[in-house]
Amino acid sequence: MTVPFLDLAAQQAEITDEVLPVWQRQLESAAFIGGPEVDAFEAEYADYIGVQHVVGVSNGTDALELAYRAVGIERGDEIIMPANTFIATAEAATRVGAVPVFVDVDDEYLLIDPDAIEAAISPRTRAIVPVHLFGQTAPMAQIAAIAERHGLIVVEDAAQSQGAVSAAGRAGALGTVAATSFYPGKNLGAAGDAGAVMTDDAGIAAIVRNLGAHGSSVKYVHDRIGVNARLDAVQAAVLRAKLRRLDGWNAARRGAAGRYAQLLAGVDGVRVPTVRPGNEDVWHLYVTRVAERDRVMTELGAAGIGVGIHYPTPVPFTEAYASLGVVRGAFPVAEAAADRILSLPMFPHLTESQQQRVVDTLRATVR
Numbered sequence: 267m268t269v270p271f272l273d274l275a276a277q278q279a280e281i282t283d284e285v286l287p288v289w290q291r292q293l294e295s296a297a298f299i300g301g302p303e304v305d306a307f308e309a310e311y312a313d314y315i316g317v318q319h320v321v322g323v324s325n326g327t328d329a330l331e332l333a334y335r336a337v338g339i340e341r342g343d344e345i346i347m348p349a350n351t352f353i354a355t356a357e358a359a360t361r362v363g364a365v366p367v368f369v370d371v372d373d374e375y376l377l378i379d380p381d382a383i384e385a386a387i388s389p390r391t392r393a394i395v396p397v398h399l400f401g402q403t404a405p406m407a408q409i410a411a412i413a414e415r416h417g418l419i420v421v422e423d424a425a426q427s428q429g430a431v432s433a434a435g436r437a438g439a440l441g442t443v444a445a446t447s448f449y450p451g452k453n454l455g456a457a458g459d460a461g462a463v464m465t466d467d468a469g470i471a472a473i474v475r476n477l478g479a480h481g482s483s484v485k486y487v488h489d490r491i492g493v494n495a496r497l498d499a500v501q502a503a504v505l506r507a508k509l510r511r512l513d514g515w516n517a518a519r520r521g522a523a524g525r526y527a528q529l530l531a532g533v534d535g536v537r538v539p540t541v542r543p544g545n546e547d548v549w550h551l552y553v554t555r556v557a558e559r560d561r562v563m564t565e566l567g568a569a570g571i572g573v574g575i576h577y578p579t580p581v582p583f584t585e586a587y588a589s590l591g592v593v594r595g596a597f598p599v600a601e602a603a604a605d606r607i608l609s610l611p612m613f614p615h616l617t618e619s620q621q622q623r624v625v626d627t628l629r630a631t632v633r
């Protein structure tokens with residue numbers, strides 16, 4: 267029995283009957299960009315997250331860039347973010363001319379470490395970007411206190427945390443502004459690229475909307491140099507159908523995570539992920555840690571088990587960011603984790619027998 271890393275087809279199958287008639291209407295009415303379906307999704311997602319404003323955009327990277335710009339981040343400003351994130355968190359900063367300042371994470375949850383944030387603050391720091399990595403919320407109470415003390419803006423990267431809840435509220439409603447991605451593989455995924463910016467601040471929302479439509483709110487009146495980063499109506503139709511199922515799917519992921527924890531309890535040599543107190547994890551990824559990770563990964567792959575590494579190289583050590591000149595050893599936790607992390611299959615439709623097969627194979631592999 268082979269087990270895929272992610273089975274998106276099972277998700278699509280649940281929504282196809284609901285989405286096709288909407289797509290048919292959209293094709294007939296030629297309403298492709300923005301329009302009623304986008305408006306409805308934005309309102310429903312705002313309601314779900316618990317924010318005043320959601321602006322649908324083209325993808326998560328654009329969402330981050332527009333969020334950074336809308337809060338006034340400018341060329342030369344420093345943005346503090348974790349070293350272990352998807353590169354987009356940093357790319358978007360670089361695109362606005364800001365400097366990503368990477369910091370280490372805590373060893374238990376691999377989330378941005380508040381002490382490391384505090385140590386990295388300089389006179390040029392403007393913002394902190396907590397990334398709610400793997401599906402659980404970063405320590406927002408501590409981060410909010412640091413931001414308050416130093417007059418910094420908090421921009422959440424909520425791309426891996428749709429539906430995640432912390433003691434303070436839902437991921438995406440915990441900073442000045444938040445960006446998310448609806449890349450197909452995320453917990454809430456479109457049928458292509460899509461993303462959104464969330465905020466309670468009407469002014470920030472208005473700037474994001476304006477920037478994403480060529481700096482224009484009235485046709486051919488351009489207030490600023492923007493970009494083209496709008497949400498397509500066909501994606502909004504898919505997102506509305508999937509949003510209705512998100513809590514159920516996240517609950518299924520939690521069930522699968524609980525089962526993995528049970529099945530792996532007796533397996534020596536596999537460190538299982540844990541949930542930060544006060545968090546309700548949505549398990550975007552199930553990230554274990556093992557010794558000899560590359561060998562284990564190769565053997566699992568050969569046995570038909572889909573696995574991944576999130577991420578093999580901390581962002582500051584990618585070729586893309588070589589010019590920053592960050593030296594090895596700067597992020598002891600993130601660097602050590604990068605050699606051991608191994609993401610196991612995780613998706614709502616993962617079955618008990620698939621999980622049993624994953625664990626049996628892993629047990630035989632870690633030895």
Ligand SMILES: *Cc1c(COP(=O)(O)O)cnc(C)c1O
Binds near residue numbers: 326425
């Ligand atoms: C997926 C992801 C993004 C980028 O989203 P895209 O839609 O692929 O541009 C940003 N940050 C994190 C943490 C992500 O996982």
